[in-house]
Amino acid sequence: MRPLQRNDENMPQIWMTYDELATLCGCTPAEARLRALHLSLNRRKSRDGATRVKLDLALTARFFASIREADFDLDGAIEALQTTHRQMAELLAPPGFRERGAA
Secondary structure, eight states: OOOOOOSTTTSOOOEEEHHHHHHHHTSOHHHHHHHHHHTTOOEEEOTTSOEEEEOOHHHHHHHHHHHHHSOOOHHHHHHHHHHHHHHHHHHHSOTTHHHHHHO
16 A cells, blocks of 8 residues: 655645635735745736636635535535436436336
């Protein structure tokens, strides 16, 4: 078993705009930009014209924690997906297929 390595190869790359980083950090976009400069985060201009910064390890951990804390009804989403799948399968099933499968 290989030990976990802490390098950029194994780290997920999460890029955020200054607005998104501001939301994550609870500050203004201007303060988020200064924070990114202070932390020497990688910055890149995206095709949409927005500048994005690559989160470091601490900010990535904060991002994942915020997702875990989000009030998301995962069970409800799974149930809705299964219901939709069942309804679509019934619509696409050839005539007589359900009767044969039920016997």
